[in-house]
Amino acid sequence: MPEQVAEQFEDLEKQAHAARLGMWVFLGSEVLFFSGLFALYTGYRTEHPYGFGVGVEHNTIAWGSVNTGVLLVSSYTVAMAVHMLRRGRNTASALLLGATIFLGLVFLGIKTGEYLKHFSDGIYPGGWGHFFEEHGDPGTKMFFTLYYCMTGLHAIHVFAGMCVLSLLLWKVLRRDIGAWAPHPLAIGAVYWHLVDMIWIFLWPLFYLIPGASQS
Amino acid sequence: MSARAEPEAAAQHAEEGPSPRALTYTLIALLVLAGLSLALRFAHLGGFSFLAALLIAVIKASLVAVVFMEFLHEKPTVRFAFATGLSLFALLVVLLVADVLTRTIPPLSNPPGTAQRYHG
Secondary structure (H helix, E strand, O other), X not given: OOOEOOOOOOOHHHHHHHHHHHHHXXXXXXXXXXXXXXXXXXXXXXXXXXXXXXXHHHOOHHHHHHHHHHHHHHHHHHHHHHHHHHOOOHHHHHHHHHHHHXXXXXXXXXXXXXXXXXXXXXXXXXXXXXXXXXXXXHHHHHHHHHHHHHHHHHHHHHHHHHHHHHHHHHHHHOOOOOXXXXXXXXXXXXXXXXXXXXXXHHHHHHHHOOOOOOO | OEHHHOHHHHHHHHHOOOOXXXXXXXXXXXXXXXXXXXXXXXXXXXXXXXXXXHHHHHHHHHHHHHHHOOHHHOOHHHHHHHHHHHHHHHXXXXXXXXXXXXXXXXXXXXXXXXXXXXXX
């Protein structure tokens, strides 16, 4: 059943614009939500460059890099899904959405493997664990606490994005949305892109930028 | 009113958005930039590694925003809403870093009978 224009809107275009505005205001608030954590990271890294360097050195670059590729490709597939839906190709759009959700699962699987590896190494949030008996610098404890907070919050957003995309996949398959009203999928895709965008910054901060111990 | 009965609106939507070629080129550019970030990790740039990695991240995020999220095609009200969030984020980080870098007050001395305080 095609989407109806709500009574408070004159036409579908105005309804779509209101929905897009709402999503972008939400994304702005999401940026502010993460901004406190990014600011904390910047401040503590400035004060503890050595401790943060130890943390970066301990993280596995390969896993972080693979996850970066996974999220970048997933952004492409969801953008293509929107493109296909705008042209009325619901089946192709559904397949691309399925691929995006699968890539989200791959990302979360790798992230879970990383967390399990950290736990086995004795690295827990808050600076707990035997790893910190050898690496007692307060900066290293702060690095891994921020690592769990920021990547954990990001993982929750990935999961939420997968739920949103699953719902949209259902609507695309039922043809509740299509070329006549593609904006629900376009809005959901924008949320997924923000999740990708946040990881674009998390990757260098936690995996790539060496600290004072290495530079 | 059924939205399906609006052929003009459907045609307009069909014309919106970047082409598959533009999307593919953007993905390739993003992957190349990610590879560049990875290569710079081993280049031992010293203090510049932080700046270089963040600069590449900003370029990648801009590509995602402009091409994938179609940010520039949004109406000014939408752009303003998101730009407000970004501006406040930038303000917070800049002021915080300025504060940390320009602190000149020495740490408080240890109270008598207490263990040595860590000063970072």
